Structure formats: C-alpha cells, structure tokens
Amino acid sequence: MRLTPSTKRSRSKLPFTRGESHLPFTRGESHLPFTRGESHLPFTWGVPALLWQVIFFYIPLAFITLSGFIKISELGAFDGFTLKNFTLFFTPTYLKVTLASLLMALTNALICFAIAFPLAYYIAFTGRKYKNSLLFFLIVPFWTNFLLHVYAWFYVLEKHGFINTLLMKLGLIAEPLNMLNSLFAIMIMMVYYYLPFMVLPIYSSLERFNETLLEASYDLGGNFFTTFRKIMLPLTSRGIRSGFFLVLIPSFGEFAIPELMGGDKKMFVGTVISQYILGEGTGSLGAAFTLLSGLILLIVVVGLNFFLTSILKPRMQNG
C-alpha cells in the first residue's frame, strides 16, 4: 500500500524523471486519490474541438476521397462509381507534372537545407549574442504576406529591375536578361519563402546541442568533416528531418508561386489541381488527381524519412 504513494512523491521531487514512460501513470492524470480516474471537469468542454476537427477536417477529406470515385452524368447528377477519373491521369503528361513537382520540392528542400544549416549554426553558436535580433529579422518577412514578397521579387528580377540594371551598369551584359517567368524565378521565390521553415527546427535542435561535444571531437583528433558527420548531424537529425518535411510537403502542392513567378508555361501538381477543382464540372477529376498525387507524396515522404533516418543515424565504428 505504501509503495505507490511513495513512488509518486519521489517522482514529483525529482524533475529529471519526469515524462519517463515506465512509470505507471501519465501526466495529466491526478495523483490524488479523490480525483483519480474520472475527470472532475466535464468532457463537454472538449467536445467542440473534436467536433470541429471531425466536421471540417475529416469529413471534407473523406468526401474528396469519395468524390474521386464517382461518375457524374451529363445533367450533373450522381451516376454510380467509377475508376475512370484515376485512369485518365496515367499518361506521360501527368507523370511529367508529378515528377516536376517532386523534383522541385526536393531541390527546394536541399537548397533550403544548404542555406539553413550554416545560418542556424551561426545563430545558435557563433552569433549567440545577437540571437534575438537575428531571429527577429528572420521571422519578420516570414510573418508578412507572401504575395508582397512575390511582388518585391519582380523589382529585383524584372527586365528593368535591380539585377539587370546593376549588371548593365557594371558592363557585364549588354542586353537585359529575362529572369521572370522561368524556373529560376520559381526556385528563388520557393527558397525565399520556405527558408524559415528549415532554419527554425534546425536552430531549435542546435540550441539544445552541447557544444563541448564538438571540442571533445576535435581534441580526440576528429577533423571538421568527421565531427560534422558523426556528432553534429546525428544529434540534430530531428530538427533536420522536420525541416525537410516542413519544406518538402507544402512545396509539392504549391501553386501560387509557380503561377505567379513562372507565367503559365510551367505546370505543377498544384496548378493542375486548382485548375480542375475550380473548373466547371471537372471537380471529380480534380479530386482524383489530388488523391493520386497525395498518395505519391506519402510514398515519397515515408521513403525519404527512412532514408534520412538511416543516413543521419550515429555510426559507432571508424570509417
């Protein structure tokens, strides 16, 4: 009888055992005998959140899944189930669109990582004194309407914009370069917009990183590369992975940036979906393509997660 209460008391005195799962109870559960078990506060208060989530998240998702499988008659009425909406997309054109989106999302995540890691490292360690200002200036553009940034980049990339004017004044080019409506413009805007999604998770895992580990590695004869590969990457892998997916997933479905920066020449998954969904009578096709591309994204994400976990995990042996 005495055993259980004493375990509990010792647990609340020792903060470092908090949250360990081998203890027979979980956080949020009362430790006092008179409140144990049933909640004293009514469940009704929790119902709105759950209901809202079911009605405006799960039901619409279930609905769009279902609507990919239905056939609409010429009068616009329900006319049985079909797989035709899906098979229509098994053509080289749509395969190319999907591959282009995947490639764009992966490239974006890689470029963001290459830029974000040094930046996050600088904010967390070298420039720690100015941490707050650096984070502030990183977040301000991020918290401003992104269409304004699209608009701002027109000023930089336009025919008479900043870069062309600068290069022509320097005499490096004779004719202005056409930079807008290109893949280059799309990628610039993608990296610009998604960069903070990569920096912030990496920064927060670096912030918890014990810097003396790096010194230990150097003292034991490790060079920069070994230290980075064997100490830094494994210990920040959580942040890197979440950054990767925070960038990859939304950029796969992105339709505003390709449309605004790429003109109407480049087609991506998001462009196709929005055209079908907003088009007259093509809703089921849009739903089917949303499902197909979502499935492909899911497979890629699961595969990539497996891959990232295996390359980022610590290796004990040498070489």
Place this chain on the structure above:
Amino acid sequence: MDDRKSVGKLPSLVIVALIYLFLYLPILILLIFSFNTAQFPAPWSSFTLDWYRELFQSSYLWKSFGNSLIVAISATSISLTAGVGLIFYAAGGGKIGKYMGMFYGNLVIPETVLAVSLLSFFTLIEIPLGLTTLILAHAVLGLGFVIPIVYARYKELDYTLTEASLALGATSLQTFFKVTLPLLRPTLTTTALLVFIISFDDFILSYFCAGSSSQTLSLYILSMIRTGVSPMVNALSSVLLFFSSLLVLLFFSIKTKARFV
C-alpha cells in the same frame, strides 16, 4: 582550438550577411520605390508621399483589410477557445492523449489539399462561400497549431502545483482558472499571435474558400499584382511590414519573459 574558431568565424559571418541580404534586398527596393514619384519600371525621380495618401484613401483596400482582420480574429478565438476546452477536460484528470493524433494531420497534409476538400464540402452542403466559410477553414488550420502546442506545454507544467491547489481545498474548477490557466497564459498568447498571423497572411485557403463576394487582403494584393503594378502596393508593403514587426516583437518579448517565470 582558438585558432580554428577565429579562422572559422569570418567566412560564416560573410555567409550569414549574404543570407540576410537575400532576405532583405527585395524588401528594401520595394520600400525605396514606395517613395518614388514615377511608377516602376521608371527609375528613381523624386520623393513623394502620394502613394501613402492614395493607400489610406482606398476604401476597397480597407474593406479587404477589415475582412482579413475579422477572419483572423474569429479563427483565432475559435481555435483557442476550443483548444483550451480540451485542455480544461485534461486538467480535471481526463486523458486526452489519445485524441492528440487527430490534430497532427492539419499541418501534415498540403494546404492545397485541405483547401480543395473544404471547397468541395462547402459546395456539397450548400454553405455559400464567404467570410463564414473562410473562418471555418482557418479555424481548422488554427486547431492544428493550438492543440499540439498548448498540450505539449500543459504536459510540461509542474503537476505538484495542481496537487497543492487541490490538496488545499480548491475545487477542480478553481484550480483550472487560478493555477493551470495562468501558467499557460504565455503559451496561449504566443500561439494566438501565431494563429492570427497565419490566418491574416493566408493565401491558399482564402483563394479557394472565400468565394467572389468577400475579398481578403491576400486576394486584394493578388488582384493588384495581376492587373498591373502600382506603387500603392509598395506603400501597403511598408505598412504591413511595420505591423508584422510589431507582432513579432510582441511574440519575442512574451517568449523571453516566459522563460523566467
């Protein structure tokens, strides 16, 4: 060791400076041209405040600004109240851990997919598109932030304080409002700011779920970009940048203060 450190410092400073230049160059050019008399692409001619004057007189713009504000405030209040309700139940000893998995999907699926599903759903049940549908949609997005963040913080709270309150004779209700909620206040405020700004700046959900009658600020900016460039958008940018700087500042001051509580 020290040698290596000081050698490594300079290139990283240059890299960081270049990254911030990349982030701020477009913004700076945009701000400079908001004071230019001539319209872009004409080069700089002379200083003027006309575009700001025009900005503050544009009733259309202020209407969409108001719409965005209504949507953002409503969505934030709904998702925050609903989220606190769930925590309220947990604080009484209810186990809500099993429901948490339900809310992670909101942030994991591409926003385009959510927007498209909601649009089809609203069309099916014949809710006319407008501010209402926009609020409903943004509140779902908000719940995806509020519930995981607030629940994570709630789990970190020192449970002995709740125990002490209950042992000293306070009811569960009193404990919730006098102990748990005040402890959660910094997190609730920062999450509210986050949800507010996400809703206020949101483009994808607005594009699909707003319909043609009600315009938000994002849709207004989109139409301005499409119809042609006016320095009024530059003036609007500087106003909005100022506005979001204030919000970020508020967010930071709450976060740093909360560390010491």
